Amino acid sequence: MSDEPLDLVAEASDKPTREISPINALREELEAVRGRLRALIRQVGEPAMCQGCEANIYFVRHLNGRNAPYDADGVNHFATCPKAENFRRKRGPNHARP
Ligand SMILES: [Zn+2]
Numbered sequence: 379m380s381d382e383p384l385d386l387v388a389e390a391s392d393k394p395t396r397e398i399s400p401i402n403a404l405r406e407e408l409e410a411v412r413g414r415l416r417a418l419i420r421q422v423g424e425p426a427m428c429q430g431c432e433a434n435i436y437f438v439r440h441l442n443g444r445n446a447p448y449d450a451d452g453v454n455h456f457a458t459c460p461k462a463e464n465f466r467r468k469r470g471p472n473h474a475r476p
Pocket of ligand 1: 428429430431432433455458459460461462
């Protein structure tokens, strides 16, 4: 593995520089990612309303065949729903997830 080292630093410094702090650049990037996530969720999800907290959500079918609820910003609704505990399956010690 003696390939030429990637010249990422030089490449990056060739870009036109704006007066923008790294943290603002990260915020812009994060906002762009969130926008793409919202667009993706709208494309693949089925609009619905959470039966627990009545939030607007999207159901997305995972590859394992299960539907999972997502917030419009792409976060799994189980992570944000104030009533998430109501939806958890009761699992015994022999039914723990792998
Ligand atoms: Zn909810």
